[in-house]
Amino acid sequence: KPTLYIVSTPIGNLKDITYRAIEILSSVDYILAEDTRVTDKLLKHYFINKKLISYHEHNKFEKEELILKLLSENNHIALVSDAGTPMISDPGYEITQTVMQNEYPVVAIPGASALLTALITSNIAPMPFIFIGFLPRKQSDQKTFLEKYKSYQEALIIYESPKRIEKTLQVIYEVYGNRKISLARELTKKFETITNGYIEDILKTELNLLGEYVLIIEGNQIEVDYNEITIEAHVLLYIKQGY
Ligand code: SAM
DSSP: OOOEEEEOBOSSOTTOSOHHHHHHHHHOSEEEESSHHHHHHHHHHTTOOOEEEEOOTTTTTTTHHHHHHHHHTTOOEEEEOSSBSTTSSSSOHHHHHHHHHTTOOEEEEOOOOHHHHHHHTSOSOOSSEEEEEEOOSSHHHHHHHHHHTTTOOSEEEEEEOTTTHHHHHHHHHHHHOSOEEEEEESTTSTTOEEEEEEHHHHHHSOOOOOSOEEEEEOOOOOOOOHHHHHHHHHHHHHHHTTO
């Protein structure tokens, strides 16, 4: 049956792609690509010659009709983004919904994603975590957004552009105080740099801020008051027993 494959591609190092992904990209009839020039480079590296269709944030709804038509004509289609896993802070979610509703299979081909790669070397407990993606752009919206997660114990994973990283770190410091963070820059690339530590120290350090970033913030480390927990547990038990 004609299928839509959601294919993960590298996040920098072109070798970070699976054999299966290469096999799928070589065998499909069409590839939907966020930026056809970026995908072209990847395909050339692996000697794959395929018809590319541009599919991105600004044309994703217009392209639905064409994609359904191609599937109805028995074509297999792959969707890739510029880097990593489609749908992770990248387009793709809507088309998977439409394709599933029209009863064609959607198959995920797993691979690289910046968020998991960054988590491994963050020196922050990896689970549980909350993946946020990009923060709102406006500083006031950022603050309101971050406030919402202030009491959460989960590690927070944020994507950020080099233009805003410094300001974002300031806002995080203002809202959360001196927490442990990890800055993962240019993962899998030549200038990969991981900076782990307390945000106050990191803000004082001269950092080269060029390149792409994943930012991980340690969750709220509350001091546990065991007396209170016992009292709460009693109360819970009380309610459950129906007294
Ligand atoms: N779909 C991608 C994924 O699976 O990770 C994410 C795409 S999103 C549009 C781009 C953002 O991902 C960048 O701004 C950066 O925050 C992060 N990112 C992607 N590649 C990266 C890399 N090599 N090193 C650090 N961060 C990266």
